[in-house]
Amino acid sequence: MTKLNINKREYQLDLKGHETLLEVLRDNLGLTGTKTACEESECGTCTVVMEGKAVLSCITLAANCVGKEITTIEGLADGEQLHPVQQAFIDHGAVQCGFCIPGMIMSAKALLDKNPEPTLEEIQYGLDGNLCRCACYLKIFDAIRDAGEKMKTLKGS
Amino acid sequence: MAASAQKTFSKEYVDPVGKSVPRIDGRGIVTGQTKYAFDVSFPNMLVGKMLRSPHPHARIISIDTSKAEKLPGVRAVITARDTHQIKFGSNEYFFPHTVDQMAIEAEKVRYVGDELGAVAAVDEETALEALSLIDVQYEILPAVFDVREAMKPGAPQIHESLNNIAVILPVNFGNPDRALKEADYVREDLFFAPAAHMAALEPHVCVGQWEIFSNKVTLWASSQAPFKCREALAKTLKLDLNDVRVIKMAVGGGFGGKLEMLPMDFAACLLSRKAGGLPVKICCNREEEFLATRRKHGMIYKIKSGVKKDGTLAAITGEVIADGGAYCSYGPTVLAAAIMRIFMLYKIQHFRMTGYRVYTNTPISGAMRGFGGVQAGFAIESHMDMLAEAIGMDPVEFRLKNITTPNMVTINKMVLTTNGLKECIEKAIESCRWYEKRGKQKHLCRGIGIGIAADVMGSKMYKSHESAGSIVKVEEDGSVYLFTGAADTGQGSNTALSQIAAQELGVSYSRIRCKSGDTEITPFDTGSFASRVTFISGNATLLAARDAKNQILAIVAEDLELDIDDLDIKTEEVINTKNKSVLMSFDKALELCYAFHYGKQIIGRGSYNPKTTPIDFRTGEGNVSGSYGFEAQVAEVEVNKETGEVDVLKLWDAHDIGKAINPQSAEGQIEGSLAMGLGYTFMENLRFDNKGRPANGNFANYRIPRSIGTPPIECIMVETNDPNGPFGAKGMGEAALLPTSAAIANAIYDAVGIRLKELPFTPDKIIKALKEKEQIESLSKGA
Numbered sequence: 002m003t004k005l006n007i008n009k010r011e012y013q014l015d016l017k018g019h020e021t022l023l024e025v026l027r028d029n030l031g032l033t034g035t036k037t038a039c040e041e042s043e044c045g046t047c048t049v050v051m052e053g054k055a056v057l058s059c060i061t062l063a064a065n066c067v068g069k070e071i072t073t074i075e076g077l078a079d080g081e082q083l084h085p086v087q088q089a090f091i092d093h094g095a096v097q098c099g100f101c102i103p104g105m106i107m108s109a110k111a112l113l114d115k116n117p118e119p120t121l122e123e124i125q126y127g128l129d130g131n132l133c134r135c136a137c138y139l140k141i142f143d144a145i146r147d148a149g150e151k152m153k154t155l156k157g158s
Numbered sequence: 159m160a161a162s163a164q165k166t167f168s169k170e171y172v173d174p175v176g177k178s179v180p181r182i183d184g185r186g187i188v189t190g191q192t193k194y195a196f197d198v199s200f201p202n203m204l205v206g207k208m209l210r211s212p213h214p215h216a217r218i219i220s221i222d223t224s225k226a227e228k229l230p231g232v233r234a235v236i237t238a239r240d241t242h243q244i245k246f247g248s249n250e251y252f253f254p255h256t257v258d259q260m261a262i263e264a265e266k267v268r269y270v271g272d273e274l275g276a277v278a279a280v281d282e283e284t285a286l287e288a289l290s291l292i293d294v295q296y297e298i299l300p301a302v303f304d305v306r307e308a309m310k311p312g313a314p315q316i317h318e319s320l321n322n323i324a325v326i327l328p329v330n331f332g333n334p335d336r337a338l339k340e341a342d343y344v345r346e347d348l349f350f351a352p353a354a355h356m357a358a359l360e361p362h363v364c365v366g367q368w369e370i371f372s373n374k375v376t377l378w379a380s381s382q383a384p385f386k387c388r389e390a391l392a393k394t395l396k397l398d399l400n401d402v403r404v405i406k407m408a409v410g411g412g413f414g415g416k417l418e419m420l421p422m423d424f425a426a427c428l429l430s431r432k433a434g435g436l437p438v439k440i441c442c443n444r445e446e447e448f449l450a451t452r453r454k455h456g457m458i459y460k461i462k463s464g465v466k467k468d469g470t471l472a473a474i475t476g477e478v479i480a481d482g483g484a485y486c487s488y489g490p491t492v493l494a495a496a497i498m499r500i501f502m503l504y505k506i507q508h509f510r511m512t513g514y515r516v517y518t519n520t521p522i523s524g525a526m527r528g529f530g531g532v533q534a535g536f537a538i539e540s541h542m543d544m545l546a547e548a549i550g551m552d553p554v555e556f557r558l559k560n561i562t563t564p565n566m567v568t569i570n571k572m573v574l575t576t577n578g579l580k581e582c583i584e585k586a587i588e589s590c591r592w593y594e595k596r597g598k599q600k601h602l603c604r605g606i607g608i609g610i611a612a613d614v615m616g617s618k619m620y621k622s623h624e625s626a627g628s629i630v631k632v633e634e635d636g637s638v639y640l641f642t643g644a645a646d647t648g649q650g651s652n653t654a655l656s657q658i659a660a661q662e663l664g665v666s667y668s669r670i671r672c673k674s675g676d677t678e679i680t681p682f683d684t685g686s687f688a689s690r691v692t693f694i695s696g697n698a699t700l701l702a703a704r705d706a707k708n709q710i711l712a713i714v715a716e717d718l719e720l721d722i723d724d725l726d727i728k729t730e731e732v733i734n735t736k737n738k739s740v741l742m743s744f745d746k747a748l749e750l751c752y753a754f755h756y757g758k759q760i761i762g763r764g765s766y767n768p769k770t771t772p773i774d775f776r777t778g779e780g781n782v783s784g785s786y787g788f789e790a791q792v793a794e795v796e797v798n799k800e801t802g803e804v805d806v807l808k809l810w811d812a813h814d815i816g817k818a819i820n821p822q823s824a825e826g827q828i829e830g831s832l833a834m835g836l837g838y839t840f841m842e843n844l845r846f847d848n849k850g851r852p853a854n855g856n857f858a859n860y861r862i863p864r865s866i867g868t869p870p871i872e873c874i875m876v877e878t879n880d881p882n883g884p885f886g887a888k889g890m891g892e893a894a895l896l897p898t899s900a901a902i903a904n905a906i907y908d909a910v911g912i913r914l915k916e917l918p919f920t921p922d923k924i925i926k927a928l929k930e931k932e933q934i935e936s937l938s939k940g941a
Contacts, residue, residue, distance in 0.1 A: 033197040034190015036410070038359040039444045043857035046359055074190035083188065091184040094822035097830060098648025099187035100196075100359040100410030106188060128865040132857065134359050134411050135648055136833030138868040140826055 005066055007032070008076025014063070022066055023047045023058035026073060034074035034103050038132070045131030048104035049073045055111035057130075074103035077110065085155065086110050089148035090141070097135035105131045109145045117149040117156075164745050165635045171667035172729040174657040175885045178822030179667050182653045183408070183646075195380040195407040196441065198365045204233050206366075206429050206440035207285040208422055209275035209292055210450060211267035214519035214850040215301035215314060218265060218274060218294065225291040226277060231284035234432035235292070236425060237275040238264035246390045248418055248524075249490045251621050252775055256324055256486035258317055259522075261394050261424035267296075268316050269484035269519050270851045271450035276425035278438045301519040303850045305458065305481045308518050316484065316517040324482060325490045325515040329497050329778035331569045332508035337473035341464025343548050347541050350916040351533035351899075353456035353481060353844040354837075355852075356526050357862055360410020361447045366426025367437040375427045376403045381675070382412040382647050383685025388677045390419035395427060406675030409647040413834075414525040415452045416647065417687055418487060448855030452524030453844055455492055455515075456481040459537035469551050469559045473508035474500065480515045480530070481523060488525035489515045490775075491619045496530030498778055499896075500538055501568040502612035502786050503579070504560045509569065520850040525687065527831070531611065531896040532838060536917060539609040539900030543907065552596070553608055553904065554587055561610070564878075571771065573781045576878035576888075578814030582790040583610065585874045586812040590792045597908060603797045604807070607904025609897025610790045614783035615889035616690030618770055625767035626695040627681025628702035630659055632710070632760035634752045636745055638669045640702075643683025644695035645675040649891055650823040651691045655699045657819050658884050662703035664727030665744055681765070689889035692819060693785055696884035697766035706762025713751045713758055714741065768882070785880050787888045789813040791832075793901040797910045799928055802921030804906060806836065806867075809898075812874035816888035825873045828894045832871055835898025837863040843918050 003016045007030070014029060023040075026032040026049070038044040040059050047059040050072040077084040083091075086109050090096055105128065112119060112127035119127065124145050133141070171179050186192035223235045243264050247257030263274050275292060279285040300314040307313055308322040316322055338344055365378040375397060381387050384404040392402045409416060422440040429438045442451065461476040478496055482489045493513040500506070528535075546556035562568065564577040586608070587593070595606045618624040629641040640659045646652040656670040674680060683695055707727055714732055715722040724736045730744045742750075751758045768784025792810040797803075811828050818824040841861040845853040854860045879886035903914050912927035 027197075031199075032190075033193070033199075036194075036196065036360070038361065038410075039857050041444070041856065041858070044359060074188075078189055083185070087188040090188050091180050094178065094181070094826050096181055096184055096187050097650065097826055098358070098360070098409060098411040099183070099192055100194065100648075102187050103190045125865045125868070132359060132862060132864065134357055134413070134834075134862060135826075136830040136837075136863050136868070137826060138833065138863075138865045139829050139871060140822075141865070 003064060003067060005063065005071065006069065007071045008073060016063055018064055020063045021059055022049065022061040022063045025063040026058060032073050032075050036100055036103060045108065046101050046104040048107045048131065050107050050111050053111065053114060055108045074106060084110065085151040086113065086148040089144040089151065093140050093144040093147060095137050095140040095144040097137050101131060101133045105133065105141060109148065113145065113149045113152055117153045119149060165637060167636060167666050168668040169666050169730060173661065174667035175661040175819055176817065178820055179657060181650055182656050182672055192408045194360055194410050195363045195365065195378050196360050196410065198378045198407060200437045202436050203365065204278040204280060204433055204436050204438045205282045205285045206276055206278045206426050206438040207289055208273050208425060208440065209277065209289055211270060211272040211274060213267060213296055213298055214270050215299040215316065216267050216296035217299060218267065219297055220295045221275060222293040226288040229284065229288050229291060231280040232277060232288045233280065233436065234278040234429045235275065235288065236262065236428050236432060238262045240428060240432065242394065242396045244394045244396065246394050246419060247486055248488045249486065252619060253325060253490040256490055259485040261421040269521055270849050271521060272484065273421040276429055278429040278433050301850060303518050303520055303846055305479050305516045305518060308516050316519060319517065322517040323514050324486050324517055325493060327493055327497060327513035327775065330510050334473040334475050334508040334510040337508035338464040338475065341472035342467045344462065344464040345544060345548060346462035347544065347915060349459040349537035349540065351457045351459065351536055352917055354454040354526065354842040355448055355844050355860060356413035356415035356452065357860065358411030358413055358415055361442040361444065362416065362420055362422065362451050363441040364423045364426050365437050365439045366423065366430050368427055368431035368435055370431065370435040374401050376405065377423055377427060378405050378407055379423060380409050380416055381406050382409065382416045382645050382687060384645055384675045384677050385643060385682055386685055387419045387423060391424060391427065394424055403678040406645050412647040412686065413527040414687065417525055417685065420451060444856055448852040448860065449521055452487060453483065453521050454526035455523040455530065455533065457496065457533040459533060461537055461541050463541065463545055465545050465549055467549060469549060469556050471504055471506060471560045474506055476511045478511065478513040480513065482515045482517055483520045483522040484517065485522045487522050489523060492525055492530040494775065496534040498570065499531050499534060499612060501570045501572055502574065503562060503610060505562055506569055520846050521852065527834065528892050528895055529688065535609065535611055535896035536899040539897050540903045543904045544913065554583060554592060557583060557610060570779045571781055574786050575882065576816065576880045577786065577788060578876040578878040579610065579788040581876050582788055582812040582814055585876060586790040586792045586810045589872060589874060590794065590810045592792065600909065603799060603909050604794065605905045605907065605909025606792060606794045607901045607908055608790060608792050609901035609904065611893050611896035613689050613787045613893035615693035615785045615787065616768060617688045617782045618772060623767050624684055624690065624694060625765055626683040626698040628695065628699040628764045629681060630663065630702040630706040630762040632706055632748065636669060636748055637671060638663065638665060640670055640672045640699065641680045642672065642674045642695055642699060643680045644691045645686045647686050649686065649827060650820065651686065651695065653823060654692055654819045655695060658696050658699045659703040661885065662700050663707050665730055689787065689892045691889065692887050693883055693889040694766055694768060696887060698764040700884040701764030701766060702762040705764060706760050709758065709760050709762060710747050710751055713756050714747050717750055784882050785888050787814055787890060787893050789893050791897045791901045793905040795902060795905040795909055797906060797924065799910065802924035804840065804919060804924065806869040806902065808869055809871045810874065811871065811894055812876055813890065813894065814876040814878050815890045816880040816883045817877050817886035818875050819885065819887050821875065824875065824890060827891045828873045829871050831891065831894030832898055833863045833868055835895035838917060839899040839902050840918050
């Protein structure tokens with residue numbers, strides 16, 4: 002049995018060994034919030050946060066995630082209270098079709114946890130791996146800046 | 159007690175129209191709870207895979223599926239033998255001869271990827287292995303991949319059409335030959351706009367289930383037009399319409415690619431039947447997505463026009479050749495739109511353009527956001543700048559002289575009522591400080607350019623009518639349910655329609671729950687295309703909300719013995735409009751409706767079909783839309799002469815959208831369109847290899863706009879308050895990407911004096927053009 006720590010919960014899984022983290026999340030655990038658009042590390046849609054870093058779950062072997070703290074889009078809100086990044090995406094209209102949004106939000110969270118006051122350039126580089134075909138990018142930049150400020154205030158209080 | 163049954167709703171969003179209220183589905187999306195067809199799963203669900211042709215053109219001699227059927231884990235295999243072999247298409251109403259595709263081809267395959275069978279198995283591995291065990295014998299036929307080759311006599315014949323021309327569209331008005339002769343200046347240009355791909359992030363995906371004993375089919379789909387999908391499924395499966403239910407899930411982007419039933423939708427249902435009714439899920443991988451869904455037409459656009467010295471456009475003539483790929487799909491209407499949009503923009507008396515929609519052995523071209531207008535916009539708006547320059551006129555003044563006006567009928571009988579085009583141009587050039595910049599930043603290799611565009615709000619090109627229906631149900635607890643057939647594909651139509659319903663009903667937006675795009679539950683709607691939903695489905699929703707409101711007011715009037723014509727509901731209160739007094743709260747009025755002796759359920763209905771005249775494709779005449787939208791766009795660029803790279807410094811888009819129902823959402827549509835326009839201008843080009851397959855069919859090689867490189871965009875809303883629109887609104891969502899390529903081409907010309915006529919503008923093309931310009935200049939100096 003493989004033990005994975007996902008969204009602060011321990012899951013016991015009977016893995017064959019070759020499953021990607023994406024497959025485990027979606028197919029074994031029903032955590033379908035994490036999407037994929039290419040399955041070959043080109044789109045960023047499958048991004049989750051592992052040990053504080055944004056990683057692509059489509060090219061991450063689940064077996065290599067043992068003992069690591071994994072957060073998916075389902076684990077971001079605190080009860081019914083949305084994470085500041087989630088709330089900022091709604092407030093700034095940074096959502097169109099929404100398919101890229103879980104991955105986009107997880108990349109943004111990883112970026113802001115390290116750097117709550119990113120410049121526009123830092124945001125653009127931080128999200129370079131996340132494609133959005135609706136091209137909501139400008140509103141996403143606004144949302145991330147706003148979320149960074151809120152996170153800083155929350156930390157300070 | 160009725161009072162205790164009522165819920166408490168936030169009053170935060172009363173009078174929601176014109177406000178940027180949060181998306182109705184926002185919390186679901188940002189938490190990953192929203193369910194896409196991609197996420198649909200059932201116990202015992204099978205995985206389906208399509209059997210695709212490896213040859214671009216071949217006759218099917220035989221198919222042996224026996225080995226695949228025997229493979230453990232395989233539950234169903236289908237070929238054309240299992241089907242009724244009925245063809246489907248998207249322009250059945252106007253162009254019946256273009257209904258040319260079978261869900262599972264029986265005799266011939268016409269491009270690499272063409273479907274000739276499908277399998278369903280317990281998992282993907284088994285399904286793929288089963289595909290490899292199917293033995294198909296082909297007679298290979300010669301293939302043709304280039305439109306100009308395909309049109310030559312003697313070229314391989316892909317369908318039964320002369321020279322592979324599926325559709326010829328001649329559009330003729332006035333006497334263009336005479337007008338060209340009488341013009342002071344005439345020029346001809348040839349433009350190339352390449353194939354591209356919608357590349358929605360959510361792939362095409364569906365789950366089909368055939369309930370064997372009740373003979374009922376359900377498809378959970380990622381669809382822009384669930385009712386249209388139902389129609390095609392019923393037709394090809396030979397079922398009654400009401401035996402087929404299409405449930406549109408959240409859609410992860412469509413952009414035109416999810417307007418039609420695809421063979422995989424058909425196959426999922428039929429496989430399910432053969433597998434005893436187990437649900438079957440089929441999901442395209444990214445390679446299949448580029449290969450075998452829909453793509454944008456590549457176009458060759460020849461345009462020849464004459465102008466008078468005073469800047470009056472004398473005549474426009476030309477020819478459009480559209481690369482259709484293997485089947486017709488939406489080709490005829492895309493071609494029509496590529497030719498006829500110009501009538502909404504410019505006052506023209508003499509016009510002749512002929513369009514050819516040509517088959518090739520390449521992936522199927524359909525309707526991508528802009529419906530042919532992107533390719534046309536690039537050609538026409540570049541050409542207009544060249545005409546203006548030739549007679550020494552500023553491109554803005556040239557346009558202002560020739561553009562259409564409010565309350566006019568165009569030469570092809572389009573009725574333009576509100577028309578904010580002039581205001582759009584004026585606002586855009588004011589905002590970008592046009593006259594300070596145009597022609598004055600060459601020393602910095604900087605330039606500024608303009609392009610304009612117009613769009614329809616629905617087109618009545620799918621069937622005889624363009625109607626939408628809505629139901630507004632007001633429950634005893636005060637909650638309001640909106641049922642609309644419209645398909646929210648991410649553009650936010652559920653939000654905009656809910657705002658319209660709340661505004662008309664006089665209640666807070668937070669009361670509204672919206673159910674959309676389920677063919678068994680919601681009223682009919684033709685779907686999300688032609689920028690029609692806010693205008694057409696919005697009107698239907700407005701009427702349904704008004705009907706519900708009148709039902710409530712009738713009870714109040716009866717109870718208080720007042721005249722219903724003196725009553726209205728505004729900001730959650732029933733008011734007497736005569737003396738402006740508040741009679742009761744909305745909740746109280748509902749309590750009354752559902753009280754002991756009334757017990758009246760409030761169910762409002764609305765149906766809307768715009769007043770238009772059908773288009774006659776033999777002449778190009780017809781008022782296709784109930785309203786028309788307009789815009790002007792300006793781009794400012796800086797060209798790096800060493801590297802050939804272009805930096806887009808800023809874009810301005812002034813847009814006549816009638817009225818912004820949700821300004822934030824409208825801005826999102828404009829920003830997204832412009833970014834997509836930038837993609838088509840600088841990087842997107844779906845190339846084909848020597849078998850007609852996409853040569854760059856993945857995100858590593860088919861580059862789409864990213865966060866890096868997204869320039870600042872200024873959106874300017876021009877609100878012309880259309881008398882036919884819901885609260886004055888028009889549709890939007892497509893127009894904004896029509897002029898982007900031309901605005902940039904015109905800006906590059908202003909910056910460094912090169913004229914680019916072939917998209918995309920890659921650095922190598924720019925460097926080549928700069929070198930050619932240098933050579934010409936040095937030659938003329940030498941002479």
